[in-house]
Amino acid sequence: MTDQITRKVFLRRAAAGGSILTVPGLLAACGGGSSGPSTAGGSTVPHKLAKTLHFSNWTLYIDKKGNAHPSLDQFKKKYGVTVDYTEDINDNESFFSKIEPNLQRGQSTGRDLIVMTDNSRYPALLVQKGWVEKLDKSAMPNFKNLIPQQRHPSWDPNRDYSLPWQSGFTGIGWNEKLTDPITSMGDLLGNKKLKGKVGLLTEFSDTLALVMGYNGDDPSHITDKTFNKAIDTIQKAVHSGQIRQFYGNDYASALANGDLTATMAWSGDIVQLQADNSHLKWQQPDTGGDIWTDNMLIPKGGNVYTASVYMNFVYDPKIAAEIEDYVNYVCPVLGAKEALLKQDPAIAKNTLIFPTKQELDSAHTIDPAALNNEKYQTTWQNLISA
Amino acid sequence: MTSVAVEARRPRRSAPAKSLAFVRRHLLTLWSVLFFGYLVLPIAVVAVFSFNAPKGRFNFQWEHFTFSNWTHWNAIPGIQSAVQLSLEIAVIASILATALGTLMALALVRYGFRGRGTTNFVVFLPLSTPEIVLGASLLTLFLNFSTPLGFKTILIAHVMFCVSFAVVTVKARLVGFDRHLEEAAMDLGANEWTTFQKVTLPLIAPAILAALLLCFAISIDDFVVTYFVAGSRVTFPIFVWGAARVATPPQINVIGIAFFVIAVTAMLGNVFVQNYRAKQA
Amino acid sequence: MGVFRLFHRHQGATPYLLLTPGLLWLGLFFLAPLGFLIYQSLESGSIVAGFGFHFSWQWSNYWDALKGYTGEFERSFEYAGLATIIALVVSYPVAYWIAFRGGRWKNLLLLFIVAPFFVTYLIRTLAWQTILADHGVVVRILIDLHLVAHGGRVLATGTAVIAGITYNFLPFMALPVYVSLEQIDQTLVEAAEDLYANKWLAFLRVTFPLSLPGVVAGTLLTFIPAAGDFINATLLGSPTSHMIGNVINSKFNGTIDYPSAAAMSFILMAVILGLVLLYARAVGTEKLTG
Numbered sequence: 036m037t038d039q040i041t042r043k044v045f046l047r048r049a050a051a052g053g054s055i056l057t058v059p060g061l062l063a064a065c066g067g068g069s070s071g072p073s074t075a076g077g078s079t080v081p082h083k084l085a086k087t088l089h090f091s092n093w094t095l096y097i098d099k100k101g102n103a104h105p106s107l108d109q110f111k112k113k114y115g116v117t118v119d120y121t122e123d124i125n126d127n128e129s130f131f132s133k134i135e136p137n138l139q140r141g142q143s144t145g146r147d148l149i150v151m152t153d154n155s156r157y158p159a160l161l162v163q164k165g166w167v168e169k170l171d172k173s174a175m176p177n178f179k180n181l182i183p184q185q186r187h188p189s190w191d192p193n194r195d196y197s198l199p200w201q202s203g204f205t206g207i208g209w210n211e212k213l214t215d216p217i218t219s220m221g222d223l224l225g226n227k228k229l230k231g232k233v234g235l236l237t238e239f240s241d242t243l244a245l246v247m248g249y250n251g252d253d254p255s256h257i258t259d260k261t262f263n264k265a266i267d268t269i270q271k272a273v274h275s276g277q278i279r280q281f282y283g284n285d286y287a288s289a290l291a292n293g294d295l296t297a298t299m300a301w302s303g304d305i306v307q308l309q310a311d312n313s314h315l316k317w318q319q320p321d322t323g324g325d326i327w328t329d330n331m332l333i334p335k336g337g338n339v340y341t342a343s344v345y346m347n348f349v350y351d352p353k354i355a356a357e358i359e360d361y362v363n364y365v366c367p368v369l370g371a372k373e374a375l376l377k378q379d380p381a382i383a384k385n386t387l388i389f390p391t392k393q394e395l396d397s398a399h400t401i402d403p404a405a406l407n408n409e410k411y412q413t414t415w416q417n418l419i420s421a
Numbered sequence: 422m423t424s425v426a427v428e429a430r431r432p433r434r435s436a437p438a439k440s441l442a443f444v445r446r447h448l449l450t451l452w453s454v455l456f457f458g459y460l461v462l463p464i465a466v467v468a469v470f471s472f473n474a475p476k477g478r479f480n481f482q483w484e485h486f487t488f489s490n491w492t493h494w495n496a497i498p499g500i501q502s503a504v505q506l507s508l509e510i511a512v513i514a515s516i517l518a519t520a521l522g523t524l525m526a527l528a529l530v531r532y533g534f535r536g537r538g539t540t541n542f543v544v545f546l547p548l549s550t551p552e553i554v555l556g557a558s559l560l561t562l563f564l565n566f567s568t569p570l571g572f573k574t575i576l577i578a579h580v581m582f583c584v585s586f587a588v589v590t591v592k593a594r595l596v597g598f599d600r601h602l603e604e605a606a607m608d609l610g611a612n613e614w615t616t617f618q619k620v621t622l623p624l625i626a627p628a629i630l631a632a633l634l635l636c637f638a639i640s641i642d643d644f645v646v647t648y649f650v651a652g653s654r655v656t657f658p659i660f661v662w663g664a665a666r667v668a669t670p671p672q673i674n675v676i677g678i679a680f681f682v683i684a685v686t687a688m689l690g691n692v693f694v695q696n697y698r699a700k701q702a
Numbered sequence: 703m704g705v706f707r708l709f710h711r712h713q714g715a716t717p718y719l720l721l722t723p724g725l726l727w728l729g730l731f732f733l734a735p736l737g738f739l740i741y742q743s744l745e746s747g748s749i750v751a752g753f754g755f756h757f758s759w760q761w762s763n764y765w766d767a768l769k770g771y772t773g774e775f776e777r778s779f780e781y782a783g784l785a786t787i788i789a790l791v792v793s794y795p796v797a798y799w800i801a802f803r804g805g806r807w808k809n810l811l812l813l814f815i816v817a818p819f820f821v822t823y824l825i826r827t828l829a830w831q832t833i834l835a836d837h838g839v840v841v842r843i844l845i846d847l848h849l850v851a852h853g854g855r856v857l858a859t860g861t862a863v864i865a866g867i868t869y870n871f872l873p874f875m876a877l878p879v880y881v882s883l884e885q886i887d888q889t890l891v892e893a894a895e896d897l898y899a900n901k902w903l904a905f906l907r908v909t910f911p912l913s914l915p916g917v918v919a920g921t922l923l924t925f926i927p928a929a930g931d932f933i934n935a936t937l938l939g940s941p942t943s944h945m946i947g948n949v950i951n952s953k954f955n956g957t958i959d960y961p962s963a964a965a966m967s968f969i970l971m972a973v974i975l976g977l978v979l980l981y982a983r984a985v986g987t988e989k990l991t992g
Contacts, residue, residue, distance in 0.1 A: 662824055
């Protein structure tokens, strides 16, 4: 099917889809909704579960107790499926480049489930190329627990191929022992006291969205002019020596050990990092942060039924709450907040995890067309690698 | 710059010159001591932090002493399989590369033949190619032939970059080899195969062993080439690379130091055996 | 057992039989890939326009690489060159010390030089990250000595990258230098000292020239891997200290821009090979490959 979708049509669709998330909806994300126990779905086709589910995820992105992952253990207990859980995704780009050769040749990637971010071009690309399998919704009665705002993203309008894992914000993290609060991008990019102690992110959308917000431009409708302006802003900061490095996941250690005073950072990370360094703070910049969603996808050749059963399992509000309790990102499952309030009220009250309306309102989303603009991507790559 | 290297072998001049020579002599020693301190410093840091019990994800702030990282060295998911894969690859690759390299070294030293210069050049070329080019070109090859990346491709790569080291190591020994011993054996009626087994092989055995160890060390430490051709397989260096971005469990230090201790013990043993033999001789 | 007719030169097929397996391996997995790399470097295509790269004599990949990444290319050779020189200066006296003063401890001292390098490369480099951290002891001392500006840093600078490269390739320098020093005939040195009546001059005129083969080998063994390195620049550097290896890596293992990454790899290799040959000619070491 996807072969027939030309790039143009795809882009048009993507643009028509508009912003990926409607912001206020997220507020309700983990509140309300059906929290009753899920009953077995109406699967009529005799499905067979595989012995093992190969699941590639980002690091530190699932519940952990000691060295075990309780939710995975429960899954095994309930379904008899061992999850081969690999934390081998460090950033969308390099992970995609790892699986791309196999996908292109129609070979299996050796994985049944992967997680990629919608503010990168890759989830859309995977769908467009026909490199992901259709979900087996008959095995997913808990699909109804997906928050309404997440049900129709532009790149997968009916969620035929994807299901959100977590959402999160991009903002500014800082070390309060080393600096006054850094709450504006102007401060981050220009405050002389921070020279050489500032990190930006290698992810195109994260950095661009925040910088464009600062420039007073709209990241959800990027033009050549606003794009170039943003690149200029960043370049100036790089040349002045303000920026120490462009980081992926690895900003965390530099922030925790004090090499970075302030950096662009992902909301959930900071909560986890406070174990390393209790002086870390996080906030969206006054000109707005960025919101994104990581999506579960079944790469071609993956076991659709087993992966679908697993997705259904994590959409049980109780399981979702368990995972949330550890990862501290924004969860897309209705009813999880109630479940979490019972388990760990402190976490449930943390505004990094259950953000305030104001935080949600000020978050930007990135223009999907810009993600596929080759010129922008090349410019960006040259900026961060040079 | 290299003034510290100025050598005063047998000072037999005036007293001030003598004392100057004395200082100089100790400057050289001091320099060497500093050098060894510099060499060991990072290793010491790694070793010390292998006994740390970090509070959070990162292991750079000293908290308190513990043995548990050593007793639970494989407690981090994925670390054990990574170490296993690295060891498997290193063992097979070093044996294969040393075998191929020894044969090549024999041919290069023992024979004059057409294409000898070219062969030498081909052996030398991988040594003068940066790893990233080796990795990139192999990846291109594998992609072109749709070879699935994994154990086999890692092994192929490791043998490839080890062969030249093996050739060079064995060749160095063969060049200084006394051919008369073999001729004597032949004169005594031994055939070539017997001579090779009984005379040549024992004589070049230390070189073969050295090549094996060198290849093993190079293989187990390789990151760059492996990163290109590993596909979804994770060797220990790749594990460290992935881990370093988000968390640095002390178990990484434990494995690093364990490799170190094993290697040093093996080499120390070798040194003592050599010294002992030298004394006997 | 024809293969083992080792004792007669011109034995016809024997040397070729001995060479075949090794040469086959190098041919298939070293030379052939280089060919594919060149082929790939002349392809065009991109991730958005579909994934099939196709061969189109895209010479512009080379010009674009040279034009767009001049800084990284220059930095690679600058950093590698500086690291090589520093490594030579640092390790020559030590190699000398071991060779002439080591006595029966020679082997043990050599072991100490090699031993640290059995700790995985990446772990060593990460350790430097800890040592050079902004709030660490080392940086504090350097600041007190006014070697680093107040509030300054070492990590995430070119200096840290050069230091890291120097450290990581040190044994490649120290060992060959040691080997060539160790082979020098002592009586020759003593004769020279008598002749020149100045140790420094004796060293310059006799000892150093005699150790030159080791110096040449050492500088090459250090410079070549250093020029292609990206680990040190990634872990210890900043965007303004990235080397060409960083770009090649990110294009191969990130943006999937194989053609231009291949072009850069090839340029890197060609420049290194050119430099090596020039250098070999300059120092007159014909036996470089032999």
